[in-house]
Amino acid sequence: MIDPKESYEAGLKLHGHKCPAMPMGLRVGAAAMNRLGVDRSADGQLVALVEIGEHHCATCFADGIQMVTGCTFGKGNIHRLGYGKWGLTLIDRGSGRAVRVVPLASAMQANKETTFFKEYREKGVPASRVPAEHVDPLVERVMNAPDEALLSIGEIHEREWKEPAHTFASFVCDLCGEMTVEAYGRLLGDKRVCMPCREKAVSG
Numbered sequence: 341m342i343d344p345k346e347s348y349e350a351g352l353k354l355h356g357h358k359c360p361a362m363p364m365g366l367r368v369g370a371a372a373m374n375r376l377g378v379d380r381s382a383d384g385q386l387v388a389l390v391e392i393g394e395h396h397c398a399t400c401f402a403d404g405i406q407m408v409t410g411c412t413f414g415k416g417n418i419h420r421l422g423y424g425k426w427g428l429t430l431i432d433r434g435s436g437r438a439v440r441v442v443p444l445a446s447a448m449q450a451n452k453e454t455t456f457f458k459e460y461r462e463k464g465v466p467a468s469r470v471p472a473e474h475v476d477p478l479v480e481r482v483m484n485a486p487d488e489a490l491l492s493i494g495e496i497h498e499r500e501w502k503e504p505a506h507t508f509a510s511f512v513c514d515l516c517g518e519m520t521v522e523a524y525g526r527l528l529g530d531k532r533v534c535m536p537c538r539e540k541a542v543s544g
């Protein structure tokens with residue numbers, strides 16, 4: 341069993357401030373892993389499809405998902421679906437099984453109806469400047485509530501996920517001298533260059 345509490349300190353360090361959304365990501369990610377019976381993704385064994393969009397509240401959620409599942413931006417096994425929702429579909433590539441877990445609207449709503457949001461976040465105060473007395477109880481609640489008070493955990497379903505193999509081919513840009521992945525190289529006359537160098541050359 342994955343215990344989301346074991347990832348809290350590391351999650352906080354990665355994320356940078358206390359808020360209820362990163363812990364919610366820990367809870368959702370751990371619940372999906374426990375439903376599937378899988379361990380943290382050391383490599384690309386798991387794929388996380390996160391439904392958040394951009395420029396909205398609680399995208400912090402995704403850092404909790406990254407921390408607990410090991411599906412990370414760096415490994416490329418987390419993808420943003422851009423629905424402006426907080427569902428997570430976690431895919432276990434080995435078994436071809438997946439599960440969707442989503443925080444209950446009631447739990448998200450309860451978080452929003454708090455001083456943390458009403459008096460600070462919605463007025464533009466960065467989360468790191470909210471006094472601990474207003475954020476700690478929220479974190480406590482998210483970390484300690486039973487699954488059924490917080491989450492809707494879906495049924496396991498089949499889901500195949502194919503990825504092209506990672507390429508190791510690269511070259512050095514003729515203009516900037518920086519390492520560039522071969523597939524991203526561009527031709528500029530007789531030079532092989534990176535995308536920004538080509539852009540600069542043709543626009544300027």
Ligand SMILES: [Zn+2]
Pocket residue numbers: 355357358359360361362400467
């Ligand atoms: Zn946050």
Ligand SMILES: [Zn+2]
Pocket residue numbers: 513514515516517518533534535536537
């Ligand atoms: Zn270049």
